[in-house]
Every structure is written in structure tokens, then in C-alpha cells.
Amino acid sequence: MSKKGQIVEIPANSSIYSDDNISFKNKEQEILYKINKRQYSLFDGFIVGEHYNINEYKLGQRKGINIGGKLNPLYVIGIDRNENRLFVGQGNKHPGLFTNILDFSNSEINFIEQNFPDSTKYLVQSPIINCDIYCELYNYNNSIYLELSDNVHIDIINYPINLLIENNIKAIIIK
Numbered sequence: 001m002s003k004k005g006q007i008v009e010i011p012a013n014s015s016i017y018s019d020d021n022i023s024f025k026n027k028e029q030e031i032l033y034k035i036n037k038r039q040y041s042l043f044d045g046f047i048v049g050e051h052y053n054i055n056e057y058k059l060g061q062r063k064g065i066n067i068g069g070k071l072n073p074l075y076v077i078g079i080d081r082n083e084n085r086l087f088v089g090q091g092n093k094h095p096g097l098f099t100n101i102l103d104f105s106n107s108e109i110n111f112i113e114q115n116f117p118d119s120t121k122y123l124v125q126s127p128i129i130n131c132d133i134y135c136e137l138y139n140y141n142n143s144i145y146l147e148l149s150d151n152v153h154i155d156i157i158n159y160p161i162n163l164l165i166e167n168n169i170k171a172i173i174i175k
Helices: 029-036 154-160
Strands: 006-010 046-052 072-080 085-090 098-105 110-111 121-125 132-141 143-153 161-165 168-173
Touching: 006 132, 029 098, 029 132, 029 143, 121 143, 143 154, 143 161
Parallel strands: 006 085
Antiparallel strands: 006 046, 072 085, 098 143, 110 168, 121 132, 121 161, 132 143, 161 168
């Protein structure tokens, strides 16, 4: 049964997207900070509407949000299934649509070889990337984090991702 939930707009000029000049003790602290910074809450924006089934939405989605009267189209930039809340941002250049850190559970990544080197540069291959983007892989607290060499559109997680070294697939990620 579907439960009605809130749609919250996060402004593009929100302090969430400001570059913080924070020094970190280690890479794990930096990665976790960047991931947690994108965990939106009701207090980060303002309510603009309702949805009737959170499972119908994907990150990066534009159509089907059904909120009108905005200067630019709304895009899904975050989904909080626990609170039944959808977070949206205006326009295809909204900073919430781009990231250089991706996180996955261990069950979402299939390593072709059992011994994979942490902190090795992998080539990222996905149907929605048409240029060379590299990443480093980190494994913290039973989660896998990819730190990408450039920002990518957040809807990359809706597609399979291959990690390659020297044109050999080393891992496949399916979320």
C-alpha cells in the first residue's frame, strides 16, 4: 500500500553545497563527511508538494514529479525511504545532481577477482559516461566508496558500473 509523503525542494544556493575548508584526520573521515553531507533533511529546504509512492522515483529523475509553477524543471536529488520524503532541486545544473563520491553496500558490487587493491585507480565505465573518469575504491565499515576524478550525474547509480584496470573488468556494480 502506498503512503503519501512529502516533496522537499532544496535550493541550489543552500549551504549544503558550499565548499568547506575542513581538514580531515584521514581519508575515511573525509569520504564519510562528504556522503553524510548529502543526506538531506526536511530542514534543509521547504515542502513543495506530495508524492504517493516513493518507490516510483529514482535519483536524477525529472518527469513525474508533478510540481508546477517553477522557473526550471525539478529533478530528484535525494530519497529518504525511512521518512518517506523526496528531495528535489530546480534545473539541470542544480548542484545536488552531481557528485564525485558514490557509496555501495558490499552486496551491490561483484568483484571478478577476490583480491582487489584498495586505493588503486580504476577506470569507470557506465552507459551514461562518455569520457574517461577514474576512481579510487575505499572499503570502510562494510561499505564500498568510489571517489571519482570528476563530478558525475547522480543517476549513474541507476545503471551498471564497471571498474577496469588496463581494459580488464575487475568489478561490476549493480544497485
